[in-house]
Structures are given as C-alpha cells and as structure tokens.
Amino acid sequence: MSAKILIVDDEANTLASLSRAFRLAGHEAVVCDNAARALELAQAQPFDLILSDVVMPKRDGLALLEDLKTAEVAAPVVMMSGQAHIEMAVRATRLGALDFLEKPLSTEKLLVTLDNAMKLTRLEAENRDLRTRVGKHTMVWTGETMRRVMAQIERVAASETRVCIYGETGTGKELVARTLHEKSQRAGGPFVTLNCAAVPAELIESELFGHEKGSFTGAAQRHNGKFEQAHRGTLFLDEIGDMPIAMQAKLLRVLEEGEVERIGADKPTKVDVRVVVATHRDLEQLVESSGFRRDLYHRVVVFPLTLPPLRDRCEDLPALVSHFARQVSAQNGWKPVPFSNAAIDALKAYSWPGNIRELRNVVERLLLLADSQVEAEDVQMALPVSKRAEKVQPSVSTDVPLAERVLAFERQTVLAELLRHGRHVTQTAKALGLERSHLYKKCQQLGIDLQNLPERE
Structure with missing residues (x-):
C-alpha cells in the first residue's frame, strides 16, 4: 500500500534525496524546510508518517514534535539527526516520537521504518475500534x-x-454499516458517522467538509470534517433523505471528484473514503417529489439493502433477548436472569414499533423488574400500556357502511406494507402486486402522505 509522507528538513539536498527514495518506492512525499510550515501541512491534510530533522533554525524538530502533539495530529513521527546523542533520542521518545534515526539514512532503513509505522498505526486503530465495539456492535x-x-x-x-x-428507525442500520466496514479492505481505517437529520442545516457543511480558523464567526480553530476524518476508511451518512438540497449538490461533487474543500480554504484536499448511506424514507419517492437530487440518488443507491423490522423477524427474538440480557447485565454488574418461555411468547406478541432499539430498552427494564426469572407478567408491566400484547393487524369499526370498511381496510393494509418495507414504494408495490404508478394513485385516493408516514396506525 502506498503511503503519504511529510519530510521536514532545512537542507535542500536532504529533502531531494529522501523524497526521491520514497517516490521510487511508490510513495507520495511532501517536503518543507521549517517547523511552522510543517505544522500547517500536518493539520491541513492526513499523512501516514512525518519524518523530521531535529536541528533546524528558528524552531527545531523537538519543538515541532510538541506542537504536533498539542494539535492532536495523529500521524506517527520519526526524528532524524546528524548530531544525534542519547539525551536527544530519549527526549524525542518521551515526546512521542516513534523512532529516532541517525544521518546519513539508508533507503532500506527508511522503508522499514515506514512499514513499521504503518503497521503500528493500523494496529492502534484496530485496537481502538475493537474496544469500542466489543459486546456492543x-x-x-x-x-x-x-x-x-x-x-x-x-x-x-x-x-x-x-x-x-433502507429500514425503519431502530432496525440497526448503523450496525449493518459497521459490519460492511469491518468485512471490507478498509477495516483497518476509521469508521465515521454523521446523522444528517441531527445536524442543523447551517452547520452540516462544516461537519462534513471542515473549516479553516476564522472562516466564520465562532470558528476559533481549524476543524477537519467527517470526510477527512474518514480518510482510508468508511463514512456512514445516516438519514441522508433529510439532507438539505443545497448540501446534496456539494456532496455529489465530493463523490465525483474525491476531494473536499474546507470552508475558508483556498484549495481542495484529496480524500479516499467509502460512503455508506441509510434512510427510513423512500428516496425514489423523494426524487419524484423533488426532495432528493436524482443524480445524487444514482451515486449513493448503487446497492440497496433493506433491513426487515423486528416484527418480521420474530424468529430472531429469543437470540436477541439473550444477547441484550448478557450485555446489559455485564455493563451493570448484575447477575444474569433467565427468561421463561411464556415471557418470550409475550415479547413475540408485541409489534415493536421501535424495533431492535426498543427491544434492548425493554430487556433492560425487565432485568430491573424481575427477581429470579423474567415472566410474562413482567413483560406486560414493562411494555407501553397502549401497546401490550398487540399484534400488527388492521382493526376496522363494524358500525360503518361496507364501502367505508373496505377503504379503511385498504388504507391500513397499504400503510402496513409501506412500513414493513421501510417506506420503499417500489418494494411495497411489488408486495401488493401493483405497478408503482398505481400505488401512488392508490395512496392519493386513500389519503396517505408518503412523505410523512406515521410509525404505525
């Protein structure tokens, strides 16, 4: 794998020879001759390794090392010097240097050092990710x-x-995105998330692409956006159907060009990111109603994947209950409590409008309520009063004319199918045996607003 290296040295010959050695080995080398400029470059773009001389005018390499640490630059740093001594090497190591090399440098030693740095960085990223997701994801x-x-x-x-x-709220869309990342060749890279519905419209550009210090009121320092944070990894954009139209055009450009431009920056930055998106809305219907750009739709919906709601995968419920019970018990230091068969049956009888997220909350509530075993009575106490032991089925009043009953039944049936397919019109039409255009007309006839569907009816 090719790497991007920043070389810092006040000697032009050293910069030329080192950059040539790295480029011949298939890597990208960026050079500069002073610590101040090196700090700017390191903050402006991601590097796999920073190779810096110690003895330089004005601000030396050890001061640069401190500055990089203060600025929270993640790239590993290797120091080099033609005037090396033990005290200098010890101080550099204490400041966080990965290695200390003595000049003149051999190409073989340089490449081995680079390889070790990349392996260490990858291992640290994997360990951080493992600590984050063990037992949780x-x-x-x-x-x-x-x-x-x-x-x-x-x-x-x-x-x-x-x-x-695609999927209803709480079906585990982020978990699927994480799984895609972990099973990909980018697993050693970062997994970065952004919920497009949770960020105010005026801030989403800064969150995605970053900004320069002083680029707007309140921008006290440079900020790397989600795309740069996800460099050589995966960026998960949740609820992309809620992204403002103006922002969709800018996202499209990034996906096409592979580069981002921070707010206030004078040039773009290349990024290597795999983008995975999710939504509970029907993007095709949003395209038809001009709520989502058609060109962006074809960029992000290359491989659609629909998650079923929990009510359509009840066979998984016992395993999910067992998993959440172990997880919650371990997190709280509780003694494990078993669930009776009657309790599991009672849980299966519920419709789970909040899906797996709601199930986890109910399991935690049950573990607090139960004594030696979770029983069906405990389940009835833990579930919402208006929803207990409720199956998803249409209920139509019997004291209205037949025509009204038929319309009410049709409405409830169509709504149930729309929700079951994560509000995806094409899949719903297929399930109902209708053409897409016929389903649109049927929804208009039944008074169903496809853009503002209820969770349940």
Missing part, C-alpha cells in the same frame, strides 16, 4: 429473513460499491 440473528440480508452484506462488503441501507 454485534449482528445477532438465527432466522431465514436475516440470513438473506447477511448474505447480501457478505457479497457487497469486500467491494468499494456504495450501499444504501
């Missing part, structure tokens, strides 16, 4: 419904194909 399933979904994940994960994850 695990796909749990046993049934055929999720088996088909997992087969799709396995098929697309190893590629660079952009994936759009």
Whole structure:
C-alpha cells in the first residue's frame, strides 16, 4: 500500500534525496524546510508518517514534535539527526516520537521504518475500534429473513460499491454499516458517522467538509470534517433523505471528484473514503417529489439493502433477548436472569414499533423488574400500556357502511406494507402486486402522505 509522507528538513539536498527514495518506492512525499510550515501541512491534510530533522533554525524538530502533539495530529513521527546523542533520542521518545534515526539514512532503513509505522498505526486503530465495539456492535440473528440480508452484506462488503441501507428507525442500520466496514479492505481505517437529520442545516457543511480558523464567526480553530476524518476508511451518512438540497449538490461533487474543500480554504484536499448511506424514507419517492437530487440518488443507491423490522423477524427474538440480557447485565454488574418461555411468547406478541432499539430498552427494564426469572407478567408491566400484547393487524369499526370498511381496510393494509418495507414504494408495490404508478394513485385516493408516514396506525 502506498503511503503519504511529510519530510521536514532545512537542507535542500536532504529533502531531494529522501523524497526521491520514497517516490521510487511508490510513495507520495511532501517536503518543507521549517517547523511552522510543517505544522500547517500536518493539520491541513492526513499523512501516514512525518519524518523530521531535529536541528533546524528558528524552531527545531523537538519543538515541532510538541506542537504536533498539542494539535492532536495523529500521524506517527520519526526524528532524524546528524548530531544525534542519547539525551536527544530519549527526549524525542518521551515526546512521542516513534523512532529516532541517525544521518546519513539508508533507503532500506527508511522503508522499514515506514512499514513499521504503518503497521503500528493500523494496529492502534484496530485496537481502538475493537474496544469500542466489543459486546456492543454485534449482528445477532438465527432466522431465514436475516440470513438473506447477511448474505447480501457478505457479497457487497469486500467491494468499494456504495450501499444504501433502507429500514425503519431502530432496525440497526448503523450496525449493518459497521459490519460492511469491518468485512471490507478498509477495516483497518476509521469508521465515521454523521446523522444528517441531527445536524442543523447551517452547520452540516462544516461537519462534513471542515473549516479553516476564522472562516466564520465562532470558528476559533481549524476543524477537519467527517470526510477527512474518514480518510482510508468508511463514512456512514445516516438519514441522508433529510439532507438539505443545497448540501446534496456539494456532496455529489465530493463523490465525483474525491476531494473536499474546507470552508475558508483556498484549495481542495484529496480524500479516499467509502460512503455508506441509510434512510427510513423512500428516496425514489423523494426524487419524484423533488426532495432528493436524482443524480445524487444514482451515486449513493448503487446497492440497496433493506433491513426487515423486528416484527418480521420474530424468529430472531429469543437470540436477541439473550444477547441484550448478557450485555446489559455485564455493563451493570448484575447477575444474569433467565427468561421463561411464556415471557418470550409475550415479547413475540408485541409489534415493536421501535424495533431492535426498543427491544434492548425493554430487556433492560425487565432485568430491573424481575427477581429470579423474567415472566410474562413482567413483560406486560414493562411494555407501553397502549401497546401490550398487540399484534400488527388492521382493526376496522363494524358500525360503518361496507364501502367505508373496505377503504379503511385498504388504507391500513397499504400503510402496513409501506412500513414493513421501510417506506420503499417500489418494494411495497411489488408486495401488493401493483405497478408503482398505481400505488401512488392508490395512496392519493386513500389519503396517505408518503412523505410523512406515521410509525404505525
């Protein structure tokens, strides 16, 4: 894998020879002759290694090392000097230097040092990611419904194909995105997330692309956006259907050009990022209503993947309950409590409008309520009063004319299918045996607003 190296030295001959050695080995080298400029470059773009001389005029390499640490620059730093001594090497190591090399440098030694630095960086990233997700980010399933979904994940994960994850709120879209990342060749890189619906419209550009110090009121320092943070990794854009139209045009440009431009910057920065998106909305319908750009739609929906709601994968519920019970007990230091068969049946009888996220919350509530075993009565106490032991089925009043009953039943049936397919119009039409255009007309006839569907009705 090629690397990007920043070389800092006040001797032009050294810069020329070192950069040539790295470039001949297939790497990219950026050079500068002073510490101040090196700090600017290191903050402006990601590097796999910073190679700096110690003895330089004005501000030396050890001062640069301190500045890089203060600025929280993540790239590993290797110091070099023709006047090396033990005290200098010890101080550099204490300041965070990965290695200390004595001039003159051999090409072989340089390349070995670079290889070690990249391996260490990758290992540290993997360890950080492992600590974050152990016991928390695990796909749990046993049934055929999720088996088909997992087969799709396995098929697309190893590629660079952009994936759009459809599904109701709480079905685990971020978990699927993490799984795609972990099973890809980018697994050693960062996994960065942004919920497009949670960021105010006026701030989303800065969150995605970053900004320079002083570029707007309140910009007290340079900020790297999500794209730069996700360099050589995966960026997960959740609820992309809620991204403002003006921002969609800028996102499209980044996806096409592979570079971002911070607010206030005078030139763009190259980024290497795989983008995975998710939404609970029907992007095709948003395109038809001019709520989502058609060109961006074709950029991000290359491989659509639909997550089923929990009510359509009840066969997985016992395994999910067991998983969450172990997880919650371990986090709180509680003794594990088993669930009776009647309790599991009671949980299966519920419709789970909040899906897996709601299930986890209910399991935690049950572990607090139960004594030696979770029983069906505990489940009834833990579930919302208006939803207990409720199956998803249409209920139509019996004291209205037949025509009204038929319309009400049609409305509830169409709504149920729309929600079951994550508000995806094409898949809903297929399930109902209708043409897409006929489903649109049917929704208008039944008074169903496709852009503002309820969670349940």
